[in-house]
Amino acid sequence: MTLTEKTALITGATAGIGKETALLFAAAGADVIVSGRDIARGAATVDAITRAGGKARFVAADLTDLDSLRALADAAGAVDVLVNNAGAQPLSPTVSQDVDGFDTAVAVNLRAPYFLTAAIAPKMIARGSGAIVNISSMTATVAMPGFSVYSATKAALESLTRTWAAEFGPAGVRVNAVSPGSTRTETVLTAVAEVLGESGEQQLAQLSLLGRMAEPREIAEVILFLASERSSYLTGAVIAADAGRTAA
Numbered sequence: 001m002t003l004t005e006k007t008a009l010i011t012g013a014t015a016g017i018g019k020e021t022a023l024l025f026a027a028a029g030a031d032v033i034v035s036g037r038d039i040a041r042g043a044a045t046v047d048a049i050t051r052a053g054g055k056a057r058f059v060a061a062d063l064t065d066l067d068s069l070r071a072l073a074d075a076a077g078a079v080d081v082l083v084n085n086a087g088a089q090p091l092s093p094t095v096s097q098d099v100d101g102f103d104t105a106v107a108v109n110l111r112a113p114y115f116l117t118a119a120i121a122p123k124m125i126a127r128g129s130g131a132i133v134n135i136s137s138m139t140a141t142v143a144m145p146g147f148s149v150y151s152a153t154k155a156a157l158e159s160l161t162r163t164w165a166a167e168f169g170p171a172g173v174r175v176n177a178v179s180p181g182s183t184r185t186e187t188v189l190t191a192v193a194e195v196l197g198e199s200g201e202q203q204l205a206q207l208s209l210l211g212r213m214a215e216p217r218e219i220a221e222v223i224l225f226l227a228s229e230r231s232s233y234l235t236g237a238v239i240a241a242d243a244g245r246t247a248a
Helices: 016-027 039-051 066-076 099-127 148-171 186-196 200-207 216-227
Strands: 007-010 031-036 055-060 081-084 130-135 173-180 238-241
Touching (some): 016 031, 016 216, 031 066, 066 099, 081 099, 081 216, 099 148, 130 216, 148 173
Parallel strands (some): 007 031, 031 055, 081 130, 130 173, 173 238
């Protein structure tokens, strides 16, 4: 799959699935705009890409801040691919969820992709092409105690995926989502340990039909497919990359 002569903006691209996606996109020929809050991690991601012969630059952004989000959109300019990957994952039973955690999750997981897409999409529409990939979660479909806010924001993002596909499709812009299952990222492993204890990783692995958690690269491969022309007749879809967790 190739993204030669394409420019891609990836949020949350300094770690986990986002970083693997940035590396994979660059290897496929894309000029990658790496975005995140951590400047050091951003520099490390860009360095890894350039050392491998790819093209990348880092744009710092705090997606809870609308001014920072607008500045990111301005700095990115016209892009061919937008990956709304950044996420906040507060873990708490509903009865003890604090307002700050709730507001942060809504801001990062829902408000940020909404207004970043609103800022980026017009240039795609004017050009008559583009791909937007939203990163959801299996928790948008599978109920998991402690994930109420996160699950709700991801379910809303899947709804936006369908709406945006209907809005932008006539102009040649495709919008799809990936719904990863349990993935071996630092954030997920930390959260699992907090909620399920030391055996949490093993418990999650056993729930999938393949008996293991995903590696970030495996999810990034699905994102690359949706960003590339190999998925040219796909829009409004939510791809479950969860080893069958939501199928059985």
